[in-house]
Structures are given as structure tokens and as C-alpha cells.
Amino acid sequence: MSNKKLGLNTICTHVGELKDEQFKGAVSPMYLSSSYEFLDVEIKRYPRYFNTPNQEYLSKKIAALEHTEAAMIFGSGMAAISTMFLAFLKHGDHLVVQNTLYGGTVNFIKEEFPKYGIEYTFTNGYKAEDFEDAIKSNTKLIHIETPSNPLMTITDIKAIANLGKSKSIYTSIDNTFASPINQNPIDLGIDMVMHSATKYFGGHSDICAGAVASSEEVIERIWNVGKNLGGNLSDMTVWMLERSMKTLGLRVKAQTKNAFKMAKWLEKHAKISKVYYPGLKSHPDYKLAKSQMNGFGAMMSFELIGELDAYKFQKNLKLIKSSMSLAGVESTVISPHLTSHALLTQEERDAIGISDQLIRFSVGIENTKDLKADIEQAISHISN
Numbered sequence: 559m560s561n562k563k564l565g566l567n568t569i570c571t572h573v574g575e576l577k578d579e580q581f582k583g584a585v586s587p588m589y590l591s592s593s594y595e596f597l598d599v600e601i602k603r604y605p606r607y608f609n610t611p612n613q614e615y616l617s618k619k620i621a622a623l624e625h626t627e628a629a630m631i632f633g634s635g636m637a638a639i640s641t642m643f644l645a646f647l648k649h650g651d652h653l654v655v656q657n658t659l660y661g662g663t664v665n666f667i668k669e670e671f672p673k674y675g676i677e678y679t680f681t682n683g684y685k686a687e688d689f690e691d692a693i694k695s696n697t698k699l700i701h702i703e704t705p706s707n708p709l710m711t712i713t714d715i716k717a718i719a720n721l722g723k724s725k726s727i728y729t730s731i732d733n734t735f736a737s738p739i740n741q742n743p744i745d746l747g748i749d750m751v752m753h754s755a756t757k758y759f760g761g762h763s764d765i766c767a768g769a770v771a772s773s774e775e776v777i778e779r780i781w782n783v784g785k786n787l788g789g790n791l792s793d794m795t796v797w798m799l800e801r802s803m804k805t806l807g808l809r810v811k812a813q814t815k816n817a818f819k820m821a822k823w824l825e826k827h828a829k830i831s832k833v834y835y836p837g838l839k840s841h842p843d844y845k846l847a848k849s850q851m852n853g854f855g856a857m858m859s860f861e862l863i864g865e866l867d868a869y870k871f872q873k874n875l876k877l878i879k880s881s882m883s884l885a886g887v888e889s890t891v892i893s894p895h896l897t898s899h900a901l902l903t904q905e906e907r908d909a910i911g912i913s914d915q916l917i918r919f920s921v922g923i924e925n926t927k928d929l930k931a932d933i934e935q936a937i938s939h940i941s942n
């Protein structure tokens with residue numbers, strides 16, 4: 559049966575299942591062996607990194623969801639991104655990378671690239687021209703993130719893919735915020751898609767993992783670097799990730815629906831001055847988001863009006879947790895100026911629009927009436 563013909567939730571539930579031939583159990587058996595017989599077996603790869611039975615099979619589910627031939631699972635999102643970058647960049651090469659990126663990716667580039675002699679340019683903005691302006695003769699990779707953290711800016715995926723193709727430069731995307739349920743960058747021409755599987759793939763704030771999906775040829779290239787770096791995931795966690803991914807479609811769709819309702823409500827709220835959500839017509843990139851996403855996702859940010867203290871607001875929330883991570887079934891908030899962007903100066907934060915009033919909101923699966931009531935009571939506690 560071709561995966562292309564299967565529905566999204568069928569792919570989530572069944573593609574990449576390992577059959578339990580011995581006992582006919584309903585779920586994939588977990589193979590914990592880190593050693594396999596070599597007699598009479600054609601061993602092309604050492605079966606430990608990225609290709610144990612559970613890893614190989616779960617990779618098929620990820621590849622099917624991202625419309626690619628192949629995928630690889632890693633020990634974290636950072637292991638996925640660092641291995642992917644190092645597979646395509648060597649001494650003397652140049653990376654063009656979006657200026658608004660996950661903080662860990664920024665740190666990896668700034669702290670590690672100089673040691674390898676790899677050059678990089680952060681774009682001045684997130685329009686296609688900004689990427690084109692940053693390209694040099696030695697550029698080998700363009701990396702984007704959309705929607706990006708924390709203001710949910712949208713990068714034109716097709717324009718970047720075309721830019722890369724016209725100059726024979728590989729393109730990659732961090733698709734963590736959208737997930738393959740809401741965005742399929744391969745269909746728009748991007749070469750490689752990476753995920754922090756710690757987020758929506760895991761979805762229950764109890765797994766740390768990463769993934770890259772691409773053609774067989776590209777995955778082979780990443781595998782060859784991955785076996786040297788060793789950022790492998792334990793098969794126990796691989797098994798948990800498979801279980802989590804069966805509900806990926808259900809969860810992300812429910813979260814996306816909730817986020818849309820919450821964004822509409824927050825936008826009308828007298829004590830909220832601004833909402834950043836690509837599904838709102840007031841978002842500057844609404845049309846672009848609508849053209850390239852299947853849904854607008856479940857991440858947003860909003861600003862409390864000036865008189866309200868954002869720290870006290872979060873302290874007063876009872877149901878919504880203040881949490882450093884995101885994308886779990888439970889709703890969470892953080893203050894970017896106290897966390898992800900705390901190391902920038904006030905002027906630097908002002909320049910990119912991250913105010914002290916800004917709250918990033920990862921919307922979960924709870925009933926929106928309860929989320930609204932929680933926000934309402936937290937606001938009333940800090941209002942005079």
C-alpha cells in the first residue's frame with residue numbers, strides 16, 4: 559500500500575509499525591539489543607546508531623509525514639540540527655541563516671562554527687531578498703525557521719527553496735513549530751526538514767529527541783556524519799516516541815483549533831494590547847501563512863497592556879503552567895525577555911520587538927473556556 563494514499567491519522571497510527579511476529583501483539587515490540595549477529599547477514603551499517611529495528615521503522619513514519627523518502631531520529635533536536643549542519647558545511651563554507659531562530663541553534667552557530675572555520679551570516683530580516691543579499695560565493699546551505707519564535711514571523715518557504723535551487727545551494731527548515739500536520743516544506747521545494755521531536759512529536763513534555771527528513775541520498779550523507787558524532791536515541795525513548803506520534807494528528811489539530819479560538823479572544827481583550835498569531839488577519843504575514851500552511855499552528859504570543867506586570871500575571875495563572883518548553887498537550891507560557899532572549903540588552907530586544915509585556919503561549923488541548931477563565935482570573939488579580 560502506498561503511503562501517499564493513506565490519511566494523516568492512518569499514517570500516524572500505522573506507518574512504520576514493527577510487526578510482532580512471535581506473539582502477535584498489537585503494538586511494536588521494543589528491541590533493546592545493541593549487538594546483532596554478523597554471520598550470514600549482509601551488514602552494510604553497524605546496527606546501533608540510527609538503524610536499530612525500532613529506529614529504522616519509526617523513521618518510516620516521519621518520512622511519510624514529511625513526504626520524503628527517508629528520515630533519521632536523533633537524541634535531541636540539537637543533535638539533529640548540528641549533525642545536519644556539519645553534514646553540509648566544512649571548513650571554508652558559508653551558511654546563510656535566518657536572524658530569528660531557536661536560541662540553541664544561534665548558540666551552536668556562534669560558539670562552534672568558528673572552531674571549524676565555517677562562516678555564517680544572519681539575515682537582516684526574513685524576506686527572500688534578505689536571504690539573497692546574504693549569499694556569498696561559498697554559501698553551501700540556507701537555513702530557515704517558520705513560524706519563528708517568539709513573534710511568529712512567516713518566511714516564504716517556496717521563495718527560499720527557489721532561491722536555493724537557482725544557485726545550487728541546499729535549503730533546510732526547522733519545522734518544529736508547525737509540525738508536519740500544519741506544514742509540509744518538502745512539497746514547496748525545501749531539501750531537508752528538521753524537528754525537535756521533544757516538542758509536538760513527543761507532545762507530552764516527557765521525551766527529548768530530534769529528527770531530520772529528506773531524500774535517501776541526503777539522509778545517507780547525514781548518516782555518515784551522524785555515526786561520527788553519535789547523537790543516537792535510546793530505543794526505549796524511540797518506542798515512547800512511536801506511541802506519542804500515533805496521536806500527533808489528533809493532538810496538533812485540537813491544539814491548532816484551540817489556538818485559533820484563543821487568538822481571536824485575546825485580540826478582543828481590553829487588557830491585551832497585541833496578539834501575534836499567523837491565523838489572525840491582523841498578522842502582517844497572514845496571507846503568506848495561509849498560502850503555505852495547512853493550519854496556523856498552536857503557538858502564539860501576546861502583550862499585556864503597559865500597567866500589567868507580566869511576571870505577576872504568570873505567577874497568578876493556575877491552570878496554564880509557566881514552562882521553558884512548548885508543544886505539550888498542556889498549555890504553557892513563558893516571558894521571552896526573562897528566558898530565551900534574556901541575554902540580549904533592552905535596546906536589542908526593543909529593536910526586534912520583544913517587550914517586557916510579551917508572553918509566548920503554547921496552546922494545549924484543554925477546553926478553551928477553562929483557558930480563558932484562567933487568563934481572566936490572573937489578569938483580574940493584577941489589575942486595580
Ligand SMILES: *Cc1c(COP(=O)(O)O)cnc(C)c1O
Nearest residue numbers: 634635636660732734754756767
Ligand atoms: C526546542 C527546539 C529545538 C531544540 O530541540 P531539543 O530537542 O530541545 O534539542 C530546535 N528548534 C526549535 C524551534 C525548538 O523549539
